[in-house]
Amino acid sequence: MCGIVGVVSSSPVNQLIYDSLLLLQHRGQDAAGIATANGNTFHMYKANGMVRDVFRTRNMRGLPGTTGIGQVRYPTAGSASSEEEAQPFYVNAPFGVILAHNGNLTNSQQLREEMFRRDRRHINTHSDTEVLLNVLADELQRASQGNVLDPATIFKAVAGAHRRLRGSYAVVAQIAGYGMLSFRDPFGIRPLCLGSVETPTGKEWMVASESVALEGIGYKMERDVLPGEAIFVDLEGNLHTQQCADNPVLTPCIFEYVYLARPDSCIEGVPVYDARLRMGDYLAEKIRRVVKDIDIDVVMPIPDSSRPAAMQVAKVLNVPYREGFFKNRYVGRTFIMPGQAVRRKSVRQKLNAMAIEFKDKNVLIVDDSIVRGTTSFEIVQMARDAGAKKVIFASAAPPVKFPNVYGIDMPTRGELVAYGRTDEEIARIIGADLLVYQDVEDMKQAVRDINPALDQFEASCFDGHYITGDIDEAYLDSLEEARNAPAAKSDRDGAGDHERSQLHLQRAVQE
Numbered sequence: 001m002c003g004i005v006g007v008v009s010s011s012p013v014n015q016l017i018y019d020s021l022l023l024l025q026h027r028g029q030d031a032a033g034i035a036t037a038n039g040n041t042f043h044m045y046k047a048n049g050m051v052r053d054v055f056r057t058r059n060m061r062g063l064p065g066t067t068g069i070g071q072v073r074y075p076t077a078g079s080a081s082s083e084e085e086a087q088p089f090y091v092n093a094p095f096g097v098i099l100a101h102n103g104n105l106t107n108s109q110q111l112r113e114e115m116f117r118r119d120r121r122h123i124n125t126h127s128d129t130e131v132l133l134n135v136l137a138d139e140l141q142r143a144s145q146g147n148v149l150d151p152a153t154i155f156k157a158v159a160g161a162h163r164r165l166r167g168s169y170a171v172v173a174q175i176a177g178y179g180m181l182s183f184r185d186p187f188g189i190r191p192l193c194l195g196s197v198e199t200p201t202g203k204e205w206m207v208a209s210e211s212v213a214l215e216g217i218g219y220k221m222e223r224d225v226l227p228g229e230a231i232f233v234d235l236e237g238n239l240h241t242q243q244c245a246d247n248p249v250l251t252p253c254i255f256e257y258v259y260l261a262r263p264d265s266c267i268e269g270v271p272v273y274d275a276r277l278r279m280g281d282y283l284a285e286k287i288r289r290v291v292k293d294i295d296i297d298v299v300m301p302i303p304d305s306s307r308p309a310a311m312q313v314a315k316v317l318n319v320p321y322r323e324g325f326f327k328n329r330y331v332g333r334t335f336i337m338p339g340q341a342v343r344r345k346s347v348r349q350k351l352n353a354m355a356i357e358f359k360d361k362n363v364l365i366v367d368d369s370i371v372r373g374t375t376s377f378e379i380v381q382m383a384r385d386a387g388a389k390k391v392i393f394a395s396a397a398p399p400v401k402f403p404n405v406y407g408i409d410m411p412t413r414g415e416l417v418a419y420g421r422t423d424e425e426i427a428r429i430i431g432a433d434l435l436v437y438q439d440v441e442d443m444k445q446a447v448r449d450i451n452p453a454l455d456q457f458e459a460s461c462f463d464g465h466y467i468t469g470d471i472d473e474a475y476l477d478s479l480e481e482a483r484n485a486p487a488a489k490s491d492r493d494g495a496g497d498h499e500r501s502q503l504h505l506q507r508a509v510q511e
């Protein structure tokens, strides 16, 4: 996941994009970028870091224009540290296009080779986004055949891109002298929504990864962009939309509801906060069924993301809800940091246990998910150090047993604590007396309870089902090999991300 935003306005957009990127910061902490269009000239500034650190007044002054796009990056392809792979990306022909992307292409290697051989296009980074931009540019070139662009031609190019791209992609782009183009993959895996604002000169449009990024800056959420749909807003502010995929099937990523999205966003008609409350309801029922011989004294969340689920668990079980872990608000999200060493260190920096809430108590700790086990391992230890009698750990999501290839950076099986292990083995690793996981069907039902029209979800990391149909063991093996290759290792402060995860698990097992 990354956060993307795009806008066509009648007034300068640099501050508007900056403000909405701040609201999407939880989707990517590694790099940020804004590109604006002033007449036919693009201006761009991007660098590694959080939004507040990347943009200084002088950078903002260098971003004039009334249309633009922005991105906060959480890398899944290429390198975490390369500023060149920060987004947006620019290509000068045809027309001039800048583009930002949330998602992950699963056929970027084939496309890269094909483009070099057939289209004579050179891709200069390891970013799948640069590949995507060049595919779109190539399709625009073919569809327009050198003539002026109109919406029908642009949509034809998107349809062509859909036929070539595999994986997940929510995209926002600006075409120099024409306007803003945005589209979502045919499964609608990553979220993307459309908003508007009334101005004295008419309605103005904006797209963003999450509704909070629209509403927080005064726009009204209109609707989600449909899977496969393309939206084009011309420079006069007119909105053009078209379904560009042959067989669109809405299959949103369930991990958005579990962890990725902000609770105050609404995705596919489901307020994320409500989904987390419902997951808490189902989890509480499971806890009631399986926890027989421990009297739970207190229910505790691990801030931030598990709060709604934990509150609901406490309510349903009729046990006091207590916040025993204090969170340092100046440390970001741990899970999306690159590298196991930094993730592990920051859990301790970020959370501190208050003894008064733990001493001699049977504590039920609730988290939204357990992925590598970094957080749960440290937290259980902290609870024990603070004097807890028994520690039960509950996860509002089922065990993460399979890699994700659609925009969440967990491509190797070895780093997942639940891969190939029973619940008892995992409990031993994280040090809990008992571990309770949500069931896969209950997690899905929690979201469906709120919007019954949501038939299916992209839930591969829980159920091992890869909806794009191009993922097999050989593909996952090759990903693992690439991620564990020496160059990739030293590049993500992960140097040995995989090994460190393994080491941490082995040490835990031995202890």
Ligand SMILES: O=P(O)(O)OC[C@H]1O[C@H](OP(=O)(O)OP(=O)(O)O)[C@H](O)[C@@H]1O
Pocket (backbone or CB within 6 Å): 259, 302, 303, 304, 305, 306, 332, 333, 334, 335, 336, 367, 368, 369, 370, 371, 372, 373, 374, 375, 376
């Ligand atoms: O098993 P792990 O690999 O540790 O991953 C899971 C943890 O990471 C996330 O928290 P994070 O600190 O990223 O964000 P939050 O403050 O939104 O909960 C998530 O909420 C879990 O607590």
Ligand SMILES: NC(=O)CC[C@H](N)C(=O)O
Pocket (backbone or CB within 6 Å): 001, 002, 073, 074, 075, 076, 077, 078, 085, 101, 102, 103, 104, 105, 127, 128, 129, 407, 408
């Ligand atoms: N998480 C994402 O959406 C990542 C976008 C893109 N694949 C990158 O690595 O920059």
Ligand SMILES: [Mg+2]
Pocket (backbone or CB within 6 Å): 302, 303, 304, 305, 306, 367, 368, 375
């Ligand atoms: Mg957390």
